[in-house]
Amino acid sequence: MLDNDNTLPNEKVDKFHSVQLIVLILLDVQMREMSNQGYESLESINNTHEILNEAKDEVKFKIYGYIESRSRTFLYNLFSLCLIGIPYIVVNFYPRLKTLTYQKCSLDRATIILVSDSDGKYSWKQITYEKITHTARPLFGEFRYFFYQHTKYVWSTEHLVFVTLGDLIPTLTNDEYLNNTDGLKKEEYENRLNVYGKNELDIKIKSYWTLFIEEVITPFYFFQVFSVCLWLYDEYIAYAICIFVLTLFSSFTSIIQIRKQLVALHALVESSKCHEVTVCRQTQESNQDIIKINAANLVPGDLIVLPAANLIMPCDAVLLTGQCIVNESMLTGESVPITKTALQSNNEQYNMDTQKRHTLFSGTNVMQTRYYGGEHVLARVIRTGFDTTKGSLVKSILYQPPVGSDFYKDSFKFVLVLLTVAAAGMGYCMYLYISRGAAFEDIIVRTLDVITIVVPPALPAAMAIGTSYSQSRLKTLGIFCVSPPRINICGKIKLACFDKTGTLTHDSLNMNSIVPSVDGRFSLPIDNVAELDVESKFVQGMATCHSLTRIDNKLNGDPLDINMFEFTKWDLDEPGDDENTRFDMLAPTVVMPGRNIGTPGNSKDLEMPYEIGIIKQFTFSSTTSCMTVICRDLRNPRLMAFTKGAPEKLHGMCIPESVPEDFNSSLSQFTSQGYRVIALGYKDLPHKFRWKEAQSTKRSVIECDLIFLGFLIMYNPLKTETAPCIRTLHQANIKTAMITGDNILTAISVAYECGMVNTDDQVYIISMENTDDSPEKVPKVIIEKAGTSSSKDYVSLNLDNNDYHFALDGKTWNKLRYFYPDVIPSILVRTTIFARFQPDQKTQLIMSFQNLDYIVSMVGDGANDCGALRAAHVGVSLSQAEASVAAPFTSSIADISCLVYLILEGRCALVTSFAIFKYMAVYSLIQFFSVLILYRQHSNMGDYQFLYIDLIITTILPITIGLQGPSNKLGTKSPMKSLVSVKNTAPLILQIAVCAFIQVSVIFYLYQQPWFEPVPIAVIDPVIDCWESTVLFLVSCFQYIVLATVYSKGLPFRQRLITNFWFLISALGLTIFTTWLVIFPCKQMAELMDVVFVHRDEKDKLVFRYTLLLFPLIHVFIAVFIELGISDRKWLNRCFKILKCKRKSKNKYKLLLKDSSYRPLNFDEQCHDSMSFTSRTSIVICYYLHHEFSPNSNLLLPQTSDLSLCFLTIVAAGAV
Template identity: 65%
Template sequence: MNSFRETNGYQSIEINNLQEIYNEAQDQLVFKIWGFRENPTKSTLYHFLSIIFLGLPYLIFSSYPKLKKVKFKPAALDFATTILVCDNHGNSNFIKIENEKLTLPNVNVALENLRYFLYQHTKYVWDSNSNTFVTLDNVIPSQTVDEYLNNTDGLTDREYRSRLDLFGFNKIEVEVKSYWTLFVQEVLNPFYIFQAFSVGLWLVDDYISYAICVIILTLFSSITSLIQTRRQSEALHDLVESSKCHEVTVLRKEGQINEKKIIDPVELVPGDLIVLPASNYVMPCDAVLLTGQSIVNESVLTGESVPVTKTALHSSSESYDIEAHKRHTLFSGTHVIQTRYYGDEDVLARVVRTGFDTTKGSLVKSILFPVPIGLKFYKDSFKFILVLFAVAAAGMTYCLYLYISRGAPLKHVIIRTLDVITIVVPPALPAAMAVGTVYSQNRLKKIGIFCISPPRINVCGKIKIACFDKTGTLTHDGLEMNAIIPSKNSEFCPVVTEISTLDNEDKLVQGMATCHSLTRIDNEINGDPLDLNMFEFTRWELHEPGENENERYDMLAPTYVKPHGTHIKDTSKLPYEIGIIRQFTFSSTLQCMSVICRDLRETNMIAFTKGAPEKLFGMCLRETLPTDFTIKLSQYTAQGFRVIALAYKHLPNKLKWVEAQKIKRNVIECDLTFLGFLIMHNPLKEETAPVIKTLHNANIRTVMITGDNILTAISVAHDCGMVKISDQLFILTLENKEDPHGIPDLKFERASGNLPTDSVTVDFSLDHHHFAIDGRTWSKLKYYYPDMIPSLLVKATIFARFQPDQKTQLIMFLQNLDYIVSMVGDGANDCGALKAAHVGVSLSQAEASVAAPFTSSIPNISCLVHLILEGRCALVTSFAIFKYMALYSLIQFCTVLILYKEHSIMGDYQFLFIDLIITTSLAVTIGRQGPSNELGSKRPMSSLVSAKNLIPLILQIFTCAFIQVATIYYLFQQPWFRPIPSNTIEPVVVSWENTSVFTISCYQYIILATMYSKGRPYRQMLITNFWFLVTALSLTIFTTWLIVYPCKYVADLMNLVYIPHGRRVENYFKYSLLGFPIVHFLVALLIEVGISDREWLKKFIQFVSCKSMPKNRYKLLLQQNGYQSLINVDG
């Protein structure tokens, strides 16, 4: 077995003709590939049979690609001409391996003969050294940060051409297929082929009018579907195209010099050196910033509308990584608001990814090739359709027996038998199931919630756990500066609430005025809300000089700050201004940021660092830290305050501007002098607490995942009701007491009174207790106690100091416990988690965002309640329509079989009336019912084939059949009735048998549609669905008229027996038929209200099935924890 590890985190294992591609970051299989070569004999036979059978094998093989293996023979991957790709969701496809002549300098693999295949817009290249297919990330060798910084040359023409051959053009193309192509794909759908078969059969059977109407309606349905599909493709295409630029300036090496060239962005390749314009530019690729800085709006990717400052790479020997260095990387599709550099120098960036390999391309691919949702409803619907086919087979067998025993002609036997299957399996079933989702999507759009993955609306109805980011999601974005606690001589000073009490030259004030990433855009200060609030508290001014101010700070003019209203009377003195020489932007890994500054009046530079107190504690000199540092921090974080630590250090006098631009970050962020705490208040949004209460009442678990301090998170959890005051809360930590290199001990600290106390004994059987875990503990848990994570996760409520990748990991762990997971965040550091969750909701004002399946312009978590309500409504509606369509076909199936037995059949216009007027109108209007206004504690069922769902359904089927049989036997009891002669060869349409059973069956469709339109607990009451009521009432009145006294024209048109007014006996019979639908209505109501909705049915099923253990892993763990003995943890 040969193995090969790719640099982008993918691992490949080659076994004979098999290779497995793993995503190492997510520790899961992506897909498998098998090598094949075409077998000429088998291939020729395949094409011959396809011609003989009018293309049927082509159709079957296109629907089930894995069957194409019959054309091929297995081959080692290095000799294969075709590969079979099977992903971990069961999808498979055959892909041809391409071959190209290519020579490429400076790459890891020999590429004179390039073999590759394209799968979901990703190129996999054959590496002859490892005998595996690798992604293009592995073709170009990784470079260190210093190598990027030291190489300021553009590509030569030969290098460019070679790379263009390998990587292709820089395109993210969302194909908008022509209407003709979409139409061909649509009609090749198995259901449409079945529809065509049915229409052909009806034409042979002289159902001309019905067949023509079905053709017209099918064309109308197809065209509507095509338009909808086309619009969705155009919307995504326009979203991708809206974030494109039209030209780009690159540096190309001509001889020994770099020359500027303006090219089309599609011609860019990895390694190109681009020159960024001064402002208003859309990035055409992923590129690392080498010089200057850039202010970027990344809302199209993250949903975060606050501008982000990107700075040039800092000198380092570490390998460049696009995720680790994202603060220095400009991403494709993002809007560059401004770029800045000193003097006339260009702002340069090196292209690292192009096309679908960019971050934007990956997000687009996740939309084009979504991960299957796996909702049981969709799987069960196909099982149910197979059951319908089985029922049809039984009906066909009965028809064969019936007509053969009567000695009917072969044509009649074949037509009557095949006709059964067209009745039992309704071709419009898939389209009808989507009605509820379409209505829900439109309602969501009206309230400002946009969806790019409509099938996920149904998943919203099954959410079991709701995860929330804290800042900007549960709490407001803006932070209110509450106080400052300065530190002097290793002691905390009195609390300062007014900045004017401190001297402007105080180092704490200077740090607050400079240690940020704020910038001016259109003469307004923009940036992170925390930085903005801190700076405004100082009442200083921020200036970004123009070219005429290049006289200061070592001949270069950086951004500078000064106290508000500073005026120098003595012009010979230098003003009190502090220039920000260099920024080390905030890193979620380091949890801090730093700046290098210089007071214009001083010769030496100074560095300021601000960030998480826990991080700065280890960066500061011990002698500068107050002894009550931890106590003071706990006091404020436990009250819900956001605490930021600030520190500084003097830099050597000899450090000049050039050295400052190259100094490493770790040199700055050490041996600092602690300055004090900034105490900020991050108030809850008004809607947060009521929504959390609503979710808890709905039996939906809530979890907080934040990058903030654990005690601050605990306080917010108490304030919003995520953790009740009466609940037990334990902070989980891992500590090495004796051997620092040994396995750390688990330690549970009770957060009593919002402050941790001594280690305690934790009883997992307690219902009202929670765990709080920070990112550092999480990493250790995964390494030392992986088996314990599931048991902890079912009780953990607070996850603090979590980095973006840890948030994604947590979401996936919860999914592995069989939770249906939702994640709500502002998009900034939550993108991975939002995409990983079953239901990801990005709070953003940008409608055109691919940050998550759902984007809400409602700026609070109440949007999740709307989504759950609509999801439950859509899921229940889809169930209702599916059951109605299934019962409609079975009702008609019973009607047809009864009439076949009595030598009769239904007429052309009778089929039209049932299929097109009754069923279609009712199925469409059922979906118009809106969601309930209240979120109940019970989730709707997601399984069609569960006993609780099937038992009422079977009872309804038997009720329908019984009423129809009772009707025909009631007819037989009439003394005036004369049956159709048994020696009749041609079936009779106009007969009392037909009239009686047909009219009663019409009522049954209306009755069942009414039963499946019940409102509570997931939908609004039936009386609110105006169009359904109008439709059902109109159809009931018309059907009653058809029974009681239709005019002769209508009776003849509908193939009914016409009875003149004077024939009282027959008319009394028709009046008495009205009792059957009344009885049916009462029985159907009893089944739905007295059986289907009752808890006793569920308990009875569990008793009969001897169900004792839950199916979901999280429920099983909760049950096991309930019986688990006390876990003693040594304090």
């Protein structure tokens, strides 16, 4: 993929040079293979830089190649020494400036790399050269690499790009893994250890001194040091010392917190660490030695021997033999043990993402292993260290990707505005002092002092207060967050997506009944298994087609399997090695009828017990939506297979004659009532089919020509909190959607039941015409009314009403994305149910919603939703763990009420962050006005006055503002998203103007007093103990308290102000103390605070001080009016929209919902950019959606009067 925006300035490609153009095309073709592996390489002609996109970890960054220049480095060092090291500090802040000391070159020649991440941050990485003494494909000889974020990137001489070490190794097929059961030779092992390094997640706990240096080497702390030095020079000693002490205290507090987090992460890693593992080593005589080594010495390619039980996996490995029961709760949040089986024999390339059932992941607990005949359970190491899945979890915590919150971007814009104000103030200050003939030294000091006032040093810490308190409250509720900036995003959620099973409904599936199929006909539903023959294939299938195991004498496995097996009232046993001979090489699991069930009465069978051994398991596959087992009845040498899964999938696997004619209608009848339907089938395997063939045969050979046995009817009861939470979200105007792997009619029924679809609303199912017989044919879109059975009725869909919803399945989604991509936006905004979606399709769907400007949340159990949970703006995994790789949020609350809490806390955190930021901005400008006015009067505030304002008032109040909790009700109104929006800044400017006006007014009022004597103009040094300073100090103190109270407004996003006890106590105490200072302070306090002391006999001055209280009272009424009467009113927003000529929303989904013609956005542009005629004409589908259609003819039928328009549209699109 070529990127013209990043090409170097002097590297312009002449469009008339065809040779260079061909080179570019060839480079683009060459990079396609790397793009398919998760990388996008972006290179100039000279190969000076590239973009790496590691899809698995969602890391995207650019790298640029450089070589050292001795002459430039010498000049840089000399220049830095002359400026006492200042350039070193500047380069530390802005690493990109160091490019001046290097020379840009191609990546294949580079000795140092400049890395630019997606957040625009730069860092330098040294390229290391290393020689391999022994041949080890694909690396041999000398290779070059660098480390970035605990990942090793190696130069690929074949593709001429840097790639991760794991992706450089050729992918093997399943058969290549299975056919090689030899361990590594000593030489090869040593070579790989040299290349891959130790198998460790090395989370270094830095020393306090190192953390301190990293903490203080930042622009913020340098600004603090600069300010302290300035104040010390200006003899503001008390204030400077206090600020310095508080800065150190803040630094140490931050350092302790950072180290605490590192220790906690280190403990998390160590708690799931394996110290010793057994591996196979190939000797020179080609023998296999089984030895024990430290798990840290494992390398990819090692062959490990798994013990019988209780192993914490130290790496990612593919299972070659046997089976394992694994607990993956640390990674996925799913606490139900999972059965892992050996890799299946075929020529397909092994893929860890699609073959998770055959992969053991690092950090998971192998609870139990089984193998036939007592042989070893073997697994081949494929990833180690930070390349493992557990390593990805740790890296996601250490290096959190930028969230994209506009709040932080807006805050920097606002700081720039403050700096502009500071610049103006500095100019005015210089003018005053120059005009007075002040010394150059005084001019510089007074001018620089202005910038320390306008940009408050506490601003960065204050911005994080709201998020910090919300995170703490969420943790108390049992909701854990590894990415705190996402809490603010929770307050802006506009779309809530949910998985069904385990999220909206309970995990457990309760058996309702079974519907056997006999001779191609369904029998009546049976709710008691005793009504069936104990030897019937249906009962045998229910008893064997599962992946259950017994651990500590308790059944473990999928809840569906447990309920199905318990319904049969059979027993499960896992025999020892002495019982193996009854089943050839043996099945690890045996099932038999329970004691309360009568055994078969045939006397010839009494010699052998009625038991069935499970020879082979093909675990559930999201691709085929089914699982299969190969079994053998102890009394019969012939093997048989049972398959259960989605009825739609199993229908195609069965012999047509065995499938009832009313299969689809019966399935629709059950699913429309909300039941989950599982189909069951079986087949007898050939007589010569034995254990060996069972272990090596392909799945596709077994899952065909089955005899249909019938349906298992199960139901998922809704969780208690589901319906109320959905109702709450709808009342807050938050769209909800269900993304499930279940049947579409079952999903529709659950949507009605939980309130996601109102009872009066209609659901229309979107599907596509079946074109399997002619793949090149463009399928037609089918829209059916859910539950419609008439073949003649037409259904009118009025898009002007909002009383309908669309539903579609994963198969339709794939076809829409391929044939009609332009229609997808128009369909998505009206679709509520997404059924039969596979994990990768869920991720695609979330990203499609995000492209429509939705702020998307996704709630799931973490098992099959990892991709969607991580892709969403707010992903919540329902889990008991505090952190998982599945999502940035994990909730021990096992229902969707956690999302309501998150939205409430998110809105609270966002509003609190806005309030504190506005308060800090107003506080700095209030002090700025006070200082400028006093400078003009040849005065200034005293040290303890600054201390009282900066260290007491404006420190205590922002901290206590953050203690205000979220509202108990999720309202319709959403908080403002932009800090710099006109609606937000206009009231803020009014508040600032009022503050400035009051300060000017109080000075004018002071000038009107007959006893007042201003500071003499001839005074050189500013006078502190004067009436100007006293009046402005006291009035400004009230301004800080008033505005803090105003910005502590509660509803609708926070609790009422009266509930914030600590803020009220603080504000009341400060008000009382400040009032005392105004009315009549004691002489000692007046001297300490540099306030003019008034004797009791000075009546006129006492009266003046009493009347000063009128100014804060007036300010209270005006400030409250601005915040409640102007800021929160709809008319203000409408006025701004009119002034800005804003008629349409910027959000794409809002435009689509308002568009009565239901057309996709930017039609002309889409048609122009489209590469296929089919895509261009897809606009016709959107046009049809506004008209009548027949749900049963399965074709969109426009009105006759519209045919000409349709034809013209198609012709026009083709012409474009």
